[in-house]
Amino acid sequence: MATLVSNGLYETTNREEIKEYLEDIKKKLDDLQLGTKTEHDRKTSQPSDELKIIGSKELKFKELIGEGRIGKVYKAVYNKHAVAVKQFTEESHGPLLAKNLRAEAEKMKKFNAENVVRLFGICTETYSHLLVMEYMSEKDLRSVLDNPSKYNLTWRRRLRMALESASGIYRIHNAEPPMLHRSISSSKFLVDEDLHIKISYCGFSLTRSSARRHESSSKKTTLKYIAPEHLNKISTEYTDKSEAYSYGIVMWEIATLKKPFDGKTDSEVERYVCKQNKKEEIEDPDCPDKFGDLIDRCRDCDPFLRPQFEEIVDTLSSILEKYN
Template sequence: MDFVDPILSLASEIYKLVENVKANKKRCRRVSERVQALEDLVKSIKQRDKGQTSADVEKALKELCITLTSAQELIRKYTVASWIDRIVHSGSHGDEFNSVNERFNDAFQILFGAQQVDSREKQDEVDGREDDTELKKCEKTDFDLFCMWLNLMNKPSATDEVIRMIKPEEIKYEYPKEPFMKTSTSEVYRGEYHGFKVAIKRYTEPLNTSPSEVRSVFNKEVETMRRFESPNILRMFGICDQDKDGPEPQFLIIMEYCEKGSLRQVLDSPCKLSWTRKARMCLDAAQGLYRLHQTEKKSKVHGCINSSKFLVAEGYTVKLGGFELTKTETSLKKASKDKEIRSVCYSSPETLDNINYLYSKGCEMYSFGIVLWEVATRKRPFDGWSSKDIYQKVCKDKFVEPLPDDCPEPLGNLIDACRAYDSFLRPSAGVLVDKLRCVVAQLEEQ
C-alpha cells in the first residue's frame, strides 16, 4: 500500500497538466478520464486493512505508479510544445497515447479483478440483512465503475481490416514479379492489398495439407492474432487460397510490408540515427514485446528474440515479427533442414548454464536487452566469439558488453537492467515501456 499516496498525488498532477496542454487536448483529456477511473479504484483499495492487500495488487500498484509517471512526462511536453514541434512529431502522437492507455487498461483489469475476488470472499462472511444490503451497494458501485471504464475503452480499432481468408483477385503484385527475399522454404514478394503495401509469402516446398485442414487451423489462430493487434507488432492480413480447385492448391501468407527491412539491416546501414531516434526505436520494440507478453493469460513468449525478428517500417517505426500465424505456417511448409535455434549470443546466463532451464519472460528480457544494446552500439553481439567464449564470459564471469561513452545514462541504465545476471532484477516489458517513454520524453526536450 506504499504506492497509493504517490498514485493519488500523480493523478492530481496529471489533472493540472491537462488543463494547460497546448496540443493533443482531446487525447490528454481522455488520459485524464482513465486516470480518474483508476483513482476511484485505488481509493477503494486504500480503504482496506493493510494486511488484506495481495502481492499481485501490490505489484500492480507499483507498476501503475511508474505508468502514471510516464503519462505525466508525455502530457507535460504538450504543455510547452510549439507548433513546429507538433508538426514534426505528429506521426507518433497516436501511438504514444495508445501505449499509455494500454498500460492503464491492463492495470485496471488486474486491480478490478482483485477487488471482485475480495468482494466475493467478504460476501461469504457476511451475516445479516444489513450487511447484505451494504454489500449490494458496494457491488453496484463497482459495477458502475467497470461500466465507466468499458465506455472509456470503447474506441475504434487501429484498422478496419480484419485477419481473414483473402481472394486471389484482391492482391496486386509489384512488377516485375520477382521475390525480394528467399529462404530455404519460401519466397517473399511485394504487393498491394486494399491500398496497403504488403509482403506475400509463398512456400516453395509446401506440405500436401488439405485446404479444409489449413482453413480450420487458420480460423482458430486468427482469434489469437486479433489479440496481438498493435502498431508495434507486424500486422497480418490473412492467407490467400491460390488455385483452390486445381490439382495443387497453394496458400499465400499476406502480411504488412516494412520498407526498411529488419532492425539488423537498418543498424548495418549507413543511415544516421540520433540518440533520440534510437531511444524511440527501443520504445517501439518494447511496446511490441509488451503486447505479446501481456496478451495471453498463460505465459506467452516469442521464443527467438533477436534483431532480425524486428522489422522497421516508414518513419523508423519498429515492429515485432517472427511469430505470426505459426500454426498455420506449420501446416503449410516442410520443416527446414537448418532448423532455427536460439542463438547463443542472445541466451541468458541461466539458459547457458542449464540446457533444461524453462524458458521464461525473464530469459526473453535478457535477449531483448541484447537487442537494445545493438540499437545503442549498432554492433553485432559478441562478434567473432565462439560459443565456448560466450559461455565462459556471460555465464561464469557475469560479463556484459560495454555501451558507448555518449549513451544517455537513463537509457544505458535500462539496457543494463535488461541484461542483469539475476533474472529477478530484470524489468517486466510493461515497466520497461513506461521507463523508456520517460527517457524518450527527456531526450526530446533537450
C-alpha cells in the same frame, strides 16, 4: 392441427411457412456467429470470421524480399497497397500446412496493436499457402543499425526505436491469453519508411503456461540472444525474464550500433556469458546513463533481477521525454 408461431412481426398457421421461418432464423444466427461465407470462403475453409481469406489472384507479386527456413517473403500489391506476402515452404501440402498457416495467423490476430506487424489476411489455396501482412519498407532493425549515416540515427531516434520495440513485446505479453514471443532478436523487428518499429515473426509464440512446459528458445533464435540460465542448462523454464535478456541484447545493439558478440563462435559466447559472467560494454560516452543502466539490468545473469516489460516501457518513455 396447425401450430401458431408469433414473434410480434410474423404470424402464420402454414406448416411450410413455419419451416421456412425457422430456417431463416437459424441462418441469421449462423451468420451472426460465423460471418456470411462466400463461395470462395467455403472452398478455402475460412477458419474464423476474424481471418480474412484472400485469393491468390488478388495479389500482384513484385519481388523477393526475404527468405528463411520455413518460407519466402515477397513484396506484392493488394487492393492497390504494398503488402508483404509470406509464402510457406510447400514441403507438405494439404491439411497440416493449412493448419500451421492458420495457427500463425490466429496468433498474429491476437496481437493486433500499433507496434506489431498487421495481418491483412491469409490464402489457403492449393500450392498457395500465404500470409498477407503489412509491408515494412526498410526491412529489419539490424539492417537499419548497419547504416547509421543513411538513417541519421540520433539518440532521440534510437530511444524511440527501443521504446517501440519494447511496446511490441509488451503487447504480446499482455495478449489474451498472455503470450511469449520466444524468438527475439534485432532481425525480428521490422522498420517502416518513417523508421517506426514493429515486431514480427510471431509464429513461435506460446502462452506463458505452454512456454514453461517447453525447453528454452535456443532452437528458435540465435544463441547470442539466449539468456545464460538456458545456455548453461540451469533452467529450461522459459519466461518473460528470458525475453528481457534477449531484448537487453537488442537494446545494446541500438546503443552501440554493433552486432552482439561479433566474431565470437557459439562456444566462445557461452564461455564469455556463462563462465566469465561478462557483458559487452557500451563504450559510447553519449549513451544516456539511464538507458545504459536499463540495458545492463536486462542482461543481468540473475533472471529475478531483470525488469518486467511494463517497467522497461515506462523507463524508456521517461528517458525519451527528455529528448523531446
